[in-house]
Amino acid sequence: MRQWLGLPDTFFGLIHDTASIASLHAILAAREWASPEARRTGERRSLILYTSEHAHSSIDKGAVAVGIGSENVRHVPADSEFRMRPDALAALIEEDVAAGKKPFCVVATLGTTSSTSADPLVAIADLAERHSLWLHVDAAYAGPAAILEEYGHILDGAQRADSIVINPHKWLFTPMDLSAFYTRHPDVMRRSVSLEETPAYLAAAQQERALNYSDYSLALGRRFRALKLWFVLRYFGREGIAQVLRGHLRMAQDLAGKIRRDPDFELSAPVPFSLVCFRYRGSNGENRALLDRVNATGRTYLSSTVLNGNFVLRLAIGNIATTQDDIGDTWELIRSSVPRSTGSRA
Numbered sequence: 001m002r003q004w005l006g007l008p009d010t011f012f013g014l015i016h017d018t019a020s021i022a023s024l025h026a027i028l029a030a031r032e033w034a035s036p037e038a039r040r041t042g043e044r045r046s047l048i049l050y051t052s053e054h055a056h057s058s059i060d061k062g063a064v065a066v067g068i069g070s071e072n073v074r075h076v077p078a079d080s081e082f083r084m085r086p087d088a089l090a091a092l093i094e095e096d097v098a099a100g101k102k103p104f105c106v107v108a109t110l111g112t113t114s115s116t117s118a119d120p121l122v123a124i125a126d127l128a129e130r131h132s133l134w135l136h137v138d139a140a141y142a143g144p145a146a147i148l149e150e151y152g153h154i155l156d157g158a159q160r161a162d163s164i165v166i167n168p169h170k171w172l173f174t175p176m177d178l179s180a181f182y183t184r185h186p187d188v189m190r191r192s193v194s195l196e197e198t199p200a201y202l203a204a205a206q207q208e209r210a211l212n213y214s215d216y217s218l219a220l221g222r223r224f225r226a227l228k229l230w231f232v233l234r235y236f237g238r239e240g241i242a243q244v245l246r247g248h249l250r251m252a253q254d255l256a257g258k259i260r261r262d263p264d265f266e267l268s269a270p271v272p273f274s275l276v277c278f279r280y281r282g283s284n285g286e287n288r289a290l291l292d293r294v295n296a297t298g299r300t301y302l303s304s305t306v307l308n309g310n311f312v313l314r315l316a317i318g319n320i321a322t323t324q325d326d327i328g329d330t331w332e333l334i335r336s337s338v339p340r341s342t343g344s345r346a
């Protein structure tokens with residue numbers, strides 16, 4: 001998978017259950033990198049972590065779990081297309097340095113949860129290098145798109161990351177749970193979860209020649225998750241996967257076109273991948289009622305978010321069984337479910 005994604009051979013990979021746990025490990029490694037004494041003494045300085053205001057909540061959770069403290073997480077403002085602003089990141093870093101704090105980690109997102117926006121990885125990697133920050137890329141959802149030749153560029157800059165997570169259980173047809181985590185610094189990852197002394201009951205296992213993934217993660221026991229991904233990769237092959245993903249991308253663009261042409265609806269965000277964020281040109285309450293009405297039919301399931309203060313409907317395409325007809329039928333269902341009080345203006 002690393003080769004298909006165009007990531008460097010020097011990236012060491014291991015499988016976690018979820019992106020949340022993978023990102024927690026990234027933050028743990030970042031802390032080990034910046035503050036090796038913290039493993040013994042606990043952290044005494046204010047280590048500062050930066051991520052976009054649109055990053056997934058797992059980054060905040062990870063920072064809290066690692067003991068960074070929620071007050072030491074900076075949510076960097078995003079631009080009008082929901083991407084982290086590198087100028088705002090640079091300003092926050094400088095402010096923190098001036099205040100005697102220690103910036104240590106930046107988490108960029110490729111495919112944010114609400115709108116699938118992509119943070120500018122190259123500019124963020126430049127800043128990370130300038131300030132010696134650990135760069136973790138959360139590509140949980142959008143990462144698999146880099147398997148397509150024409151989308152390979154989305155990981156530009158990720159080659160310079162210190163770690164990256166990609167979730168085949170989101171957009172690579174793999175059943176829950178499978179999250180692929182790569183790092184350029186397996187030695188740091190290992191140190192971050194190792195103890196000064198190996199307990200006696202594990203000494204025999206340590207003598208084996210096999211690579212012990214438990215040396216690189218908090219969990220000791222592991223399920224054989226790789227098998228289900230192996231089946232997906234073998235069954236579809238790279239070209240087969242590319243065809244399915246292209247189909248999803250096409251369906252999303254097709255739906256986005258319908259929404260653009262419909263005077264009753266508007267797109268709420270760009271559509272770079274296979275998620276379409278849109279809303280009825282009405283109140284938040286009407287949009288919420290529309291969502292409930294559509295989902296109550298049991299024929300489709302839309303989710304929602306809030307963008308720029310607006311309640312927004314999210315239609316995510318990621319299942320191998322989804323067809324163009326499903327999307328067409330869903331759009332018809334949405335159109336015929338617009339709030340009755342105002343009626344359709346079409």
Ligand SMILES: Cc1ncc(COP(=O)(O)O)c(C=O)c1O
Nearest residue numbers: 018019020056111112113138140
């Ligand atoms: C960008 C992003 N990161 C992380 C996660 C968390 O994923 P997981 O359920 O694998 O922990 C999500 C879930 O929606 C996500 O969209």
